Amino acid sequence: MQIGLGLYRHQLTPDNFRFANQLGAEQIVVHLENYLAAEADGKVLLSRGEGDGWGRAIDGYWTYETFKSLIDRLGEYNLKLAAIENFAVKQWSDVLLAGPRRDEQIAQMKQMIRDAGRAGVPCFGYNFSIAGVWGWVRGPFARGGAMSVGFDANAIDMREPIPDGMVWNMRYGQGRPGVTVPPVSSDELWTRAAYFLNEMLPVAEAAGVKLAAHPDDPPMDSLRGAARFVNELGKYDRLIALNPSPANNLELCLGSLQEMKGGDVYDAVDRYSRANRIGYIHFRNVVGKVPQYHEVFVDEGDIDMVKIMHILKANKWEGVLIPDHTPELHCDAPWHAGMAYAIGYMRALLTTA
Secondary structure (H helix, E strand, C coil): CEEEEEEEHHHCCHHHHHHHHHHCCCEEEEECHHHCCEEECCCEEECCCCCCCCCCEECCEECHHHHHHHHHHHHCCCCEEEEEECCCHHHHHHHHHCCCCHHHHHHHHHHHHHHHHHHCCCEEEECCCCCCCCCCEEEEEEHHHEEEEEEEHHHCCCCCCCECCEECCEECCCCCCCCECCCECHHHHHHHHHHHHHHHHHHHHHHCCEEEECCCCCCCCEECCEECCCCCCHHHHHHHHHCCCCCEEEEEEHHHHHHCCCCCHHHHHHHHHHCCCEEEEECCEEEEECCEEEEECCCCCCCCHHHHHHHHHHCCCCCEEECCCCCECCCCCHHHHHHHHHHHHHHHHHHHC
């Protein structure tokens, strides 16, 4: 096993690469989804003034050059790319919504996956969701009043409709005034997901890229009129059964699994690690379950993280663990301090396991 760090676009800096080195992190999970901002040179989209080139995309889709330049840059700091986490909303809005451009988007996504494989990207994480992450609030929910995030279904209007031109809580188009996204049933959502996976998995397998599905957070039955995809542990089995390709993997978020009603997070980690179905793991902890929970430090939640590490070690799982996100410490560098605490704890668990 290896310990990694997750970085968003604006965090892809030499300072943060050195920070990862100093923590002993070996792998980086990168979020590129918010690179798509301004149009220039015809069909070329560039990142918001960053000038690093990693955001360059053709028709909004990342290219071989995108991935290769990122991997080479990480290599300068003795870091490896573990995964790209999440597609950009513009890349697959009609895939999620079953819109008229679905097949066109899938064709472009296939080429993007081929480019990713050629560059050496081992895994793409994704979350097949219409509403996305929605309803979280920030508050002093962790030990000592550390700032974290939480969810309380009773404090929000779960039925608030999604405006036209939005999906995954992000805007991909202008949208028509007064128009909202129609309700989506569970059967319809699974039909759309099956179509997507059956098209994409043969290409991903041939390219040597795993597609790893993140569970829903919050794992409610529905949110904003849209059914949730993997909001119960058993639905991961259903997902794998859709297509037996070895590229059909899971982005196993321990916090999201623990938030679900029912199920056994330890059994899930055991079964899926033995079956080699885990692309990578979000190693974070929570207190509570839906409809009310909050995120806490890795060592104070409802999950016995020592037990999780021993299960992975016993099954000889060789993947990457990242903190995903963590409460912020009260200091001048709250994000860095929170990540340093989490990774230090993870490295200690790995060593003692």
